[in-house]
Amino acid sequence: MDIIPAIDLLGSRCVRLYQGDYQRSEVFSEDPLAVAQQWAEQGASRIHLVDLDGAKTGQPTNYDIIEAIAKQVDVPVQVGGGIRSRDTAANLLSRGIDRIILGTAAVENPTLVKTLCQEFPGQIAVGIDARDGKVATRGWVETSSVDAVELGQRMADCGVATLIYTDIHRDGTLQGPNKEALRAIAQAVAVPVIASGGISSVRDLLGLLALEPAGVNGVIVGRALYSGDLQLPEALQAVGPGRLQDIPPDFGSSAFA
Numbered sequence: 001m002d003i004i005p006a007i008d009l010l011g012s013r014c015v016r017l018y019q020g021d022y023q024r025s026e027v028f029s030e031d032p033l034a035v036a037q038q039w040a041e042q043g044a045s046r047i048h049l050v051d052l053d054g055a056k057t058g059q060p061t062n063y064d065i066i067e068a069i070a071k072q073v074d075v076p077v078q079v080g081g082g083i084r085s086r087d088t089a090a091n092l093l094s095r096g097i098d099r100i101i102l103g104t105a106a107v108e109n110p111t112l113v114k115t116l117c118q119e120f121p122g123q124i125a126v127g128i129d130a131r132d133g134k135v136a137t138r139g140w141v142e143t144s145s146v147d148a149v150e151l152g153q154r155m156a157d158c159g160v161a162t163l164i165y166t167d168i169h170r171d172g173t174l175q176g177p178n179k180e181a182l183r184a185i186a187q188a189v190a191v192p193v194i195a196s197g198g199i200s201s202v203r204d205l206l207g208l209l210a211l212e213p214a215g216v217n218g219v220i221v222g223r224a225l226y227s228g229d230l231q232l233p234e235a236l237q238a239v240g241p242g243r244l245q246d247i248p249p250d251f252g253s254s255a256f257a
Contacts, residue, residue: 001209001239002046002218004194005039005225005232007032007069009062009081010052016223019168022056028226036069036077039225042232046098047077048220054082055103056138060092070096080127080164084109089116093123101164103127104137106155107146117159125194126155127164130181136168148181149188156189163193164220170198174224179207186215194218200229202238209239 008015010022014029029035036047049069054060060082070077080101083089089100099122105112106126117124129136130148137144152163165185167178177198186193192215195208199221208219219239224230 001205001212001216002194003044003205003232003235003239004046004048004078004218004220005044006048006050006196006220006222007035007039008050008052008222009065012062012065015052016226017052022052032065033068033072036073039232040073040075043236044075044232046075046218047073049077049079049081051079051081055080056082058082058084058104058138060088063091063095066092066097067095070098078125080125084112086112086116086119089120089124093120099123099125099161101125101127103129106151107135107137107144110154110158113155113160114158121159122161124160125162125164126152126160127166127196128152128155128185129166129168131168133181149185152185152189152193156191160191162191162218163189164196165193166196166220167198174198174200174227174229176200176204177208177219179211182208182216183211183214186211189215191215192217194220196220196222200224202230202234205235205238 013027014032014035015025015027018024051060051062076098078099079097083100083102084105092100128148131143133148135144135146135148135151170178175198177195182195195216
């Protein structure tokens with residue numbers, strides 16, 4: 001299972017939000033490039049970037065720092081936030097981005113998702129950010145009536161490379177991921193699912209590792225890395241080869257209680 005450090009960009013700074021609330025942001029670094037280099041040096045196989053300015057306005061604004069990270073950090077970079085047109089998607093991919101993440105566009109313009117999947121196979125992901133099972137859009141400011149699992153099924157049919165599922169109520173809280181929701185969406189689709197939101201400990205990671213057979217093959221970690229609750233080398237070791245056999249037989253069921 002991949003451990004993917006998150007870097008959320010707001011005003012070119014590395015921040016974390018609490019439950020997606022722009023009014024409750026905390027700045028962790030003025031130098032996102034240095035942060036990305038740190039995660040890569042510690043063993044991250046991929047970096048997750050979110051342009052929070054772009055997510056809110058509908059147009060990415062942190063192009064310079066995104067491009068710098070993509071070109072100067074020696075691991076693949078995936079980017080989401082405000083990607084709602086073919087030109088924006090192509091622009092980011094031309095700057096060295098390995099994978100782009102569509103969110104609002106998946107709800108409002110599914111035809112665009114399908115078109116991009118055909119033009120850029122393997123490079124399109126969809127982020128499903130849910131609040132009480134319903135998909136939130138436009139930087140989580142709005143909540144639609146679209147069911148998260150149903151959207152996941154439609155996007156899988158469009159040919160996306162992966163789905164990224166975030167429970168907004170868990171994001172930035174260190175309260176653990178929503179394993180039941182993750183299991184439901186992973187079992188409903190035939191593409192890999194990446195978990196996001198609430199990761200706080202090795203135990204959380206092991207709980208997700210138990211979901212790997214269902215299709216959860218990665219986890220995005222944010223606040224826990226910045227607060228020091230979780231160290232990246234420790235996280236990588238926890239989900240390394242052979243670790244699945246170390247999980248107690250009843251761990252998966254108890255974790256879903």
